[in-house]
Each structure stands twice: as structure tokens, then as C-alpha cells.
Amino acid sequence: MGGAMDLVTGARHVIVAMEHATKDGGARILKRCDLPLTAARKVSAIATELAFFRFIDGKLVLVEVAPGVRLDEIRARTEAEFIVSxxxxxxxxPGRVL
Structure with missing residues (x-):
């Protein structure tokens, strides 16, 4: 909270970096936020240890998957609906040889 509203109001891009799931394995990327909103519809992207999502035309779109992570694992840990790009x-x- 605090000055977050000031920061996101003028920002062109807001990227949320977070853990993908709760400690007990529950989803953190929800259909609807259950916390007070600082600024609605300001997030441009979400980065987690499992995946990278972008909001495109108001829809959540999966654009990158972490190495070794399967799509079904991401679906199981994501409550919100998303499209796979x-x-x-x-x-x-970085530093990983493929």
C-alpha cells in the first residue's frame, strides 16, 4: 500500500514478480483479487518461478514457461483463466547451457 498508488498511476508498464503458488500449493494468480486494490487493471505482466504472463487485450496470456515446467503444472497452480500464446x-x- 503506502505510495504504491502513486507509483502505478503514472507507470506505463507494471510487472508483478511473485511466487506462483502459496506455501500449501494454492493458487496466487486468481480469477478475482480478494485484497484491496491499489489500482485496478494496471498490471502489464506477471513473472513467477514457473511462468511469465502478459495481459494482452484484457486477457492473461502465457508467453514463457520455466525450464522443466509442464503446462499442466501451470494450469493446476493457476486459478485464473489464461490463453497459451x-x-x-x-x-x-542466464548462465544455463541448453
Missing amino acids: PQCQEMKV
Whole structure:
């Protein structure tokens, strides 16, 4: 909270970096936020240890998947509906030889 509203109001892009699931395995990317909103519809992207999503035309779109993570695992840990981009690819991890 605090000055977050000031920060996101003028920002062109807001990227949320977070853990994908709760400690007990529950989803953190929800259909509807159950906390007070600082600024509705301001998030442009979500980055987690499992995946990278972008909001495109108001829809959540999966654009990258972490190495070794399967799509069914992401679906199981994501409550919100999302579309898989046709260009979805594996994340590039610095220092990792593929």
C-alpha cells in the first residue's frame, strides 16, 4: 500500500514478480483479487518461478514457461483463466547451457 498508488498511476508498464503458488500449493494468480486494490487493471505482466504472463487485450496470456515446467503444472497452480500464446517458449535462464 503506502505510495504504491502513486507509483502505478503514472507507470506505463507494471510487472508483478511473485511466487506462483502459496506455501500449501494454492493458487496466487486468481480469477478475482480478494485484497484491496491499489489500482485496478494496471498490471502489464506477471513473472513467477514457473511462468511469465502478459495481459494482452484484457486477457492473461502465457508467453514463457520455466525450464522443466509442464503446462499442466501451470494450469493446476493457476486459478485464473489464461490463453497459451502460439509463440510460447521456454524461458532463457542466464548462465544455463541448453
